[in-house]
Amino acid sequence: MLKTKKKLPIWAKVSIVILALILILAATAAVAYRRYIYPTGEIMPGLYAVRTHRNGMPMGNFFLMRAGEKYIAFDAGADNTENENGLKRLGISAEDVVAVFITHYHWDHIASIGLFENAVIYTGNTENSGFPDIPHRIMSDGEIIEFYGVSVQCFYTPGHTADSVCYVVSGKYLFVGDLLVTTNDPPPPNPRRYDAELQLHHREKMLGLDGVEYVFTGHFGLFKSVRFFRWRWL
Ligand SMILES: [Zn+2]
Numbered sequence: 001m002l003k004t005k006k007k008l009p010i011w012a013k014v015s016i017v018i019l020a021l022i023l024i025l026a027a028t029a030a031v032a033y034r035r036y037i038y039p040t041g042e043i044m045p046g047l048y049a050v051r052t053h054r055n056g057m058p059m060g061n062f063f064l065m066r067a068g069e070k071y072i073a074f075d076a077g078a079d080n081t082e083n084e085n086g087l088k089r090l091g092i093s094a095e096d097v098v099a100v101f102i103t104h105y106h107w108d109h110i111a112s113i114g115l116f117e118n119a120v121i122y123t124g125n126t127e128n129s130g131f132p133d134i135p136h137r138i139m140s141d142g143e144i145i146e147f148y149g150v151s152v153q154c155f156y157t158p159g160h161t162a163d164s165v166c167y168v169v170s171g172k173y174l175f176v177g178d179l180l181v182t183t184n185d186p187p188p189p190n191p192r193r194y195d196a197e198l199q200l201h202h203r204e205k206m207l208g209l210d211g212v213e214y215v216f217t218g219h220f221g222l223f224k225s226v227r228f229f230r231w232r233w234l
Pocket residue numbers: 060106108109178218219
């Protein structure tokens with residue numbers, strides 16, 4: 001007797017298609033997750049994110065890095081109470097933060113500069129930016145500062161605002177603030193301080209830097225791959 005080839009029943013075919021769709025969706029979500037605002041916690045050894053919210057939705061991150069027995073911060077968050085709670089959860093005392101590197105003067109990046117009483121506040125060129133009248137140290141373009149074996153280099157990257165800067169830490173961690181905001185960068189409230197072309201120019205410059213591996217953003221979390229960041233933002 002001839003054996004006929006068994007055909008897969010329709011339910012099996014449907015199940016395979018559904019399974020494939022679920023796998024594709026899961027993979028897409030996993031990739032997309034990389035650009036989400038990071039939950040408060042330790043991202044990798046010695047590197048921490050604090051997340052703040054607005055109207056119940058995640059709004060942005062600021063970051064902390066261990067430097068010897070102390071910490072340095074990149075920006076100072078959007079909500080003072082949430083920032084304080086975030087530090088508590090991380091077990092980091094604000095007193096142990098010795099430096100805060102501000103990427104630009106916008107309220108959602110500076111809410112807690114007053115919290116870090118022992119820290120030197122570092123900025124880019126704050127002339128005409130409306131930066132509050134508090135002691136701060138303006139870094140020059142390309143300047144490097146060392147803290148307990150951690151080096152922080154400042155790069156002037158005007159575009160989002162005139163005073164926007166990025167920081168490259170130990171040659172491989174890049175903190176960009178709002179060098180990118182959204183894919184299309186809608187006009188900001190103050191168009192005089194905004195230059196989309198300059199911003200794009202500086203994005204390309206910063207992402208082309210040799211040695212940079214990780215990109216930390218103000219509102220899109222952490223990119224563990226510069227290549228992915230370039231694909232997404234350039
Ligand atoms: Zn921002």
